[in-house]
Amino acid sequence: MSMISEEQIQSYNENGFVVVESLISAKLLDEVRAVVASILQSARGIKTHNEVFDVEESHTPEQPRIRRIKTPHKLDQIFWEVLNQPKLRAIINKLLGPNVRLHGSKLNIKAPHYGAPVEWHQDWAFYPHTNDDILAIGVMLDDIDDDNGPMLALPRTQKTDKVWDHHLNGHFCGAINPEKAEDLLFSTAVACTGKAGSCSFHHVRLVHGSAQNRSEKPRQLLLYECAAADSWPLINFHNLEEFNSRLISGESTISPRITNVPIRMPLPPAVGQGSIYENQRAVKDRFFQVR
Ligand SMILES: O=C(O)CCC(=O)C(=O)O
Numbered sequence: 047m048s049m050i051s052e053e054q055i056q057s058y059n060e061n062g063f064v065v066v067e068s069l070i071s072a073k074l075l076d077e078v079r080a081v082v083a084s085i086l087q088s089a090r091g092i093k094t095h096n097e098v099f100d101v102e103e104s105h106t107p108e109q110p111r112i113r114r115i116k117t118p119h120k121l122d123q124i125f126w127e128v129l130n131q132p133k134l135r136a137i138i139n140k141l142l143g144p145n146v147r148l149h150g151s152k153l154n155i156k157a158p159h160y161g162a163p164v165e166w167h168q169d170w171a172f173y174p175h176t177n178d179d180i181l182a183i184g185v186m187l188d189d190i191d192d193d194n195g196p197m198l199a200l201p202r203t204q205k206t207d208k209v210w211d212h213h214l215n216g217h218f219c220g221a222i223n224p225e226k227a228e229d230l231l232f233s234t235a236v237a238c239t240g241k242a243g244s245c246s247f248h249h250v251r252l253v254h255g256s257a258q259n260r261s262e263k264p265r266q267l268l269l270y271e272c273a274a275a276d277s278w279p280l281i282n283f284h285n286l287e288e289f290n291s292r293l294i295s296g297e298s299t300i301s302p303r304i305t306n307v308p309i310r311m312p313l314p315p316a317v318g319q320g321s322i323y324e325n326q327r328a329v330k331d332r333f334f335q336v337r
Contacts, residue, residue, distance in 0.1 A: 049133045050140055058141060062204035062252035063238065069133045070185060070243040079187060081122050082153065082266065085115055100321040102162055113162045114321055115153040118268065125151060128185060129270055129294060134245065138272055138295070141247060142179055145275035145296030147289070149173065149180065152321075153187075154267045156195045161259035163195070163334035165221035165326050166230070168203075169271065170251045171212040172220060172312055172322070173281065177305040178204075179274035180250035187266035189241050195259035196237040197246060197267065200230060204251040209308045218312040220325030222253065224333040232333065257334045278302035281311060 050066055058064040070078075089099050089110040098121065102111035118125040128134070129148065138146055150173075155161060169182055190196045210222045210230070224232065230253060238246040248254060250271075259265050273279075276299050283289065290298045316325035 050137045055140060058247055058249070061199070061201040063199045063201075063246060063248040065238050065240050065244055065246045066137060067240055067244045069137070069245045070128060070131060072243065074128065074131070075187060075243055078124055078128060078268070081124050082115070082187070085121060086110070086112055095320055095324065100323055102160060104160065111157065111160065112155055113323055114155060116321060117151055118153045119148065119151040125268070128268065134183070135295065137247065138183070141181060142272060142274050145299070146294050147273050147275050147298070148292040148294050149271040149273045149279070151268070151270050154269065156259040156265040156267070158194075158259060158262050158264055161195055161265060162323055163258045163336060164256050164322060165329060166200075166224060166227075166253055166255040166333055167212060167221050167322070168210060168251050168253055171209055171310065173271075173279055174307075174309045174311065175273060175277040175279050176302040177274065177277045178250055178307050179277050181247050181272055182250070183270045183272065184238065184246040184248070185268040185270070186240050186242050186244045186246075187268055188264050190265055190267070191239050192237055193261040194263040194265040195256050196239050196265070197254055197256045198235040198237055199248060200232070200235055200253040203230070203253040204249040207308055209251070209310045210253065211310070212312065214328055217314050217328070218316045218325065219328045220312070220316060220322050221329045223329070223331050225331050255334060258336055260337070274303075275299055276301065276303040280309065281313075
């Protein structure tokens with residue numbers, strides 16, 4: 047079963063991203079939203095970021111403002127169910143081959159009126175691997191349009207043989223300084239929009255970001271990072287059993303495939319190392335303004 051056309055595959059390969067519509071059923075979406083709502087309930091009373099939540103700057107324990115659920119796949123089986131949908135799985139295997147491992151997951155909430163922006167970056171700068179057959183899937187839990195902070199992609203940036211500088215004052219900061227990246231044409235950015243249940247697929251080296259959600263509408267984007275099983279991380283490898291437990295299709299291997307990819311380690315770690323939002327706090331030269 048393949049729900050992705052040859053043109054869409056070609057577009058992914060050329061531009062570094064593609065949006066495919068109607069991959070998740072309305073019923074499953076409703077179930078996921080209910081689980082998300084119940085997880086968010088448990089944020090009442092928390093003072094600051096923890097293992098589960100990343101909080102907005104304006105968060106208070108009484109009036110929780112959550113910008114990210116950090117690793118949803120560790121919190122509820124339903125997040126595996128989404129990933130195991132046959133239509134979605136077929137596309138993952140088309141783009142990455144038969145052997146695929148989940149690298150991580152996150153749910154960016156972007157609440158109406160204030161949901162935080164994410165500065166331009168390449169995921170690759172956060173988790174370099176032995177090869178770059180890696181992508182992120184963005185499952186749209188809400189309708190996403192130009193107004194509610196869609197993910198913005200800079201086409202073909204995955205094709206360059208460089209990794210942009212994501213450091214500031216000698217520390218990783220998880221963001222590209224827009225003033226220093228003369229070779230990035232921000233005006234060519236394309237918004238990944240679609241109805242709830244659509245999914246975006248973006249290559250790990252694609253430069254992307256997103257603006258604050260100033261609209262009335264929520265924008266929840268559930269992200270899964272998937273890697274070819276023979277792509278091994280160059281950082282944060284802890285335990286083979288845990289690593290292999292994240293295999294989502296095919297077979298694991300202990301022979302990583304090494305290709306000629308540009309690498310810059312995300313080290314020394316960010317000041318206040320945490321989620322991308324926490325890492326990017328140090329950044330003063332911002333592209334996406336907050337108000
Ligand atoms: O939520 C978004 O719009 C951007 C997500 C992203 O790039 C990230 O969290 O790494």
